[in-house]
Amino acid sequence: MNKGGDASDRAANETEARLSRASVGRLSLYLRRLEILLREGTTKVSSGTLGEALGVTDAQVRKDLAYLGHLGHPGVGYAAPELIDAIRRALGVDREWLAALAGVGNLGRALLRYRGFADRGFRIVALFDADPAKIGQRVEGLEVHSPDAMAELLPALGVELGVLTTPAESAQAVADAMALAGVRGLLTFAPGVLRRPAGVNVVSVDLTVQLEQLAFLVQHGGE
Amino acid sequence: MNKGGDASDRAANETEARLSRASVGRLSLYLRRLEILLREGTTKVSSGTLGEALGVTDAQVRKDLAYLGHLGHPGVGYAAPELIDAIRRALGVDREWLAALAGVGNLGRALLRYRGFADRGFRIVALFDADPAKIGQRVEGLEVHSPDAMAELLPALGVELGVLTTPAESAQAVADAMALAGVRGLLTFAPGVLRRPAGVNVVSVDLTVQLEQLAFLVQHGGE
Numbered sequence: 029m030n031k032g033g034d035a036s037d038r039a040a041n042e043t044e045a046r047l048s049r050a051s052v053g054r055l056s057l058y059l060r061r062l063e064i065l066l067r068e069g070t071t072k073v074s075s076g077t078l079g080e081a082l083g084v085t086d087a088q089v090r091k092d093l094a095y096l097g098h099l100g101h102p103g104v105g106y107a108a109p110e111l112i113d114a115i116r117r118a119l120g121v122d123r124e125w126l127a128a129l130a131g132v133g134n135l136g137r138a139l140l141r142y143r144g145f146a147d148r149g150f151r152i153v154a155l156f157d158a159d160p161a162k163i164g165q166r167v168e169g170l171e172v173h174s175p176d177a178m179a180e181l182l183p184a185l186g187v188e189l190g191v192l193t194t195p196a197e198s199a200q201a202v203a204d205a206m207a208l209a210g211v212r213g214l215l216t217f218a219p220g221v222l223r224r225p226a227g228v229n230v231v232s233v234d235l236t237v238q239l240e241q242l243a244f245l246v247q248h249g250g251e
Numbered sequence: 252m253n254k255g256g257d258a259s260d261r262a263a264n265e266t267e268a269r270l271s272r273a274s275v276g277r278l279s280l281y282l283r284r285l286e287i288l289l290r291e292g293t294t295k296v297s298s299g300t301l302g303e304a305l306g307v308t309d310a311q312v313r314k315d316l317a318y319l320g321h322l323g324h325p326g327v328g329y330a331a332p333e334l335i336d337a338i339r340r341a342l343g344v345d346r347e348w349l350a351a352l353a354g355v356g357n358l359g360r361a362l363l364r365y366r367g368f369a370d371r372g373f374r375i376v377a378l379f380d381a382d383p384a385k386i387g388q389r390v391e392g393l394e395v396h397s398p399d400a401m402a403e404l405l406p407a408l409g410v411e412l413g414v415l416t417t418p419a420e421s422a423q424a425v426a427d428a429m430a431l432a433g434v435r436g437l438l439t440f441a442p443g444v445l446r447r448p449a450g451v452n453v454v455s456v457d458l459t460v461q462l463e464q465l466a467f468l469v470q471h472g473g474e
Contacts, residue, residue, distance in 0.1 A: 049464065050273065052463075052464050052467050053460060053464060055463075055467075056457075056459070056460040056463045056464070057457075057460065060444075060457070061444075064444065081444075118467070119463045119466060119467050119470075120463075120466040120467055120469070120470035120471075121463055121466060125462075125466055133361065134357050134358075134360045134361035134364060135357075135358070135361035135365075137357045137361075138356065138357035138358035138360075138361055139458070141357060142358075142458065143442075144442050144457070144458065144459040145458075145459060145462060147459075148459050148462065148463065150459070150462050150466075188469065189462075189465060189466070189469070212469045213465040213466070213468060213469040214465070215461055215462055215465050219366075219367050221283075221284075221287065221304075229465060229468035229469055231461050231462075231464050231465045231468070233458065233461050234279075234283070234367070235362070235365065235367065235368075235456065236279070236367040236368060236370075236371050236373070237276060237279040237280065238438055238454050238456050239348075239368065239371065239373050239412070239438055239454075240275075240278075240279045240342045240343075240344055240371065241272065241275050241276060241279070241454050242412060242436040242437070242438050242452060242454045243342060243343040243344060243348055243373075243412070243436070244275050244278075244341070244342050244343055245436060245452035245454070246343070246411065246412070246435045246436040246452050247342075247343035248343075
């Protein structure tokens with residue numbers, strides 16, 4: 029996927045400065061793996077075990093986790109609960125994030141029902157759609173508002189993140205309106221390239237990229 | 252996202268062997284960028300221009316593109332049409348891929364309407380859902396079949412790829428049934444970890460990972 033924004037050059041301290049987007053992505057995956065292992069009763073985990081599950085080397089795992097501080101115990105591995113807490117803190121998912129969703133179509137509705145978001149502390153608290161037929165409707169317990177209401181509603185609700193599931197042609201205007209209303213991060217599913225509003229981080233999800241990766245693997249005999 | 256499969260150890264030749272998943276992902280993004288530039292009338296592109304758009308270094312761009320053969324012209328850059336063709340061939344998107352989708356909920360419907368798939372040669376030709384109320388319905392012009400019909404239908408249609416938008420609890424059974432029916436690659440949106448059927452590549456999309464990455468960027472003052 030296309031990833032706008034760049035944490036590395038302006039991060040608050042040196043530790044964060046060296047965490048690449050790829051490392052951040054792996055932290056999320058280690059976290060999922062650790063939670064499964066812990067549920068299964070495993071409390072000590074080696075870098076080898078974590079790496080194997082994700083197809084990366086021990087060395088890469090240790091490098092990624094070194095950013096979190098001195099957590100590993102030589103010859104013993106990592107304490108799963110301690111590592112889980114450290115990763116959650118580093119990712120910023122030890123707190124709740126309020127989000128607004130713009131574009132209440134099929135994808136928007138699917139995301140609203142996606143329990144993974146709420147499980148991770150991402151709570152969608154406001155819905156917007158430009159379609160007059162949808163404005164005023166309730167979807168998953170939330171009223172759909174006109175985009176005109178963003179400037180007032182988003183600051184009032186304390187929304188920090190925006191999720192864009194609008195058509196490509198309206199994505200930029202919605203992104204800009206959200207930025208003006210104080211949103212600091214945008215997750216966009218809209219096809220095409222978004223110009224990043226000043227002071228806002230953008231993560232773009234292009235589902236075709238994933239399918240192309242799969243096609244490459246199948247075509248080249250990966251297995 | 253979690254990425255099962257590993258092209259690197261069994262790729263058909265050395266060139267492919269050295270293309271990491273990250274490089275493959277970047278090829279997709281270069282392709283999108285090049286297509287936009289070409290539409291805008293730009294026919295010669297430098298590694299710097301391509302890298303800037305994606306936030307990677309010139310050197311990384313040249314390294315990624317070197318896998319495609321000798322395409323760059325020193326002091327001139329790359330010929331956009333030539334590079335587009337080479338990337339499409341490398342990714343395997345210079346041909347059509349037939350896909351089946353299992354799980355006709357909101358996300359499944361959103362993907363069916365997602366024009367990006369068809370634009371890239373990914374054509375969904377069969378739908379499956381375990382819900383008796385949905386079986387026999389038509390969605391986006393396609394009939395919804397029972398998963399029991401996979402063994403017969405998928406080989407008959409020549410389906411090579413599967414898209415899983417089922418609930419987590421049925422994903423594994425559907426993946427296994429698709430593999431038995433000859434599917435060679437699976438794109439899964441189901442939460443949780445999928446055991447990879449033998450001979451099948453799996454690319455998992457975990458949308459929460461993207462949101463966590465965004466939270467990290469916002470929290471750490473990226474931008």
